[in-house]
Amino acid sequence: MMLRIILRPSSSGSRSLGRCRPEKPLWRRSGDAKELQAGMNESYKPEFIELKKWLKDRKFEDANLIPARFPGTGRGLMSKTSLQAGQMIISLPESCLLTTDTVIRSYLGAYIAKWQPPPSPLLALCAFLVSEKHAGNQSPWKPYLEVLPEAYTCPVCLEPEVVNLLPRPLKAKAREQRTHVREFFTSSRGFFSSLQPLFSQAVESIFSHSALLWAWCTVNTRAVYMKRPPRPCLSAEPDTYALAPYLDLLNHSPRVQVKAAFNEETRCYEIRTATSCRKHEEVFICYGPHDNHRLLLEYGFVPVRNPHACVYVSEG
């Protein structure tokens, strides 16, 4: 997420990640009826009822999209009505977004301001996610945290024996990603220690490698692209991540295009379709024109048919 409809540049630095890609117009649907399979409504589940209440309190109401489980793509959002080209799919108010603004305004803000060198925007978001998850029932973000995956399927989360089975170029990238996250953890430990006054439990047990990996994957697979101005209390790395509850239930299809961006006038993150979507179909967005390696590496899945799929060959 960051859903890239495109979503954003990757948090591991070297690539552009699938998030909402606002500069690309609209989406295409394949029109292949065989691909469209009915989903099982999940809106009755307590976690989604709680999430909808929480969103309503933050001025978001939507009667059209419902959480559902689809064969092939898993959990996603289904449209209760047909959607026409150019129609808004979702418009999520700023008050629902989790960005570095949220973190800086929180109890972590004073600790971020004190820490030198300034933490990166990604570290600020990850620390907040870990801390709020640790807070459990006390967290105002609980309804959102409850619908986040417990675990991720990106190669960085796989056992080395499993990574070893991947094709060679992907294996190399998966190992690089693992090293990158390990270094992110090691270099963040000092900052985590500085947060000890906030917790009765040892910070080492809260901000563990596995907790940070979960937070990193949450941001990397779900955040949308939303550029924030640089702030002195954060490092100069681009601040482009926004977690967008509910909107981040939208799955990827390489065959659709959307327009997605934060609207400065309405103060909402908006996604519009370019093409129509039939009633009771899964609504997709496009995380970017990514090949299968990239989708597996960054998002932990490979779509059934991908027009951007390619085969890597070595020079030899």
Ligand SMILES: C[S@@+](CC[C@H](N)C(=O)[O-])C[C@H]1O[C@@H](n2cnc3c(N)ncnc32)[C@H](O)[C@@H]1O
């Ligand atoms: C932004 S989330 C979308 C919602 C997610 N399916 C959920 O249940 O929370 C992105 C994640 O959804 C899954 N996903 C997205 N598009 C998919 C697709 N076409 N097929 C299978 N899984 C997909 C991947 O696990 C990906 O990391």
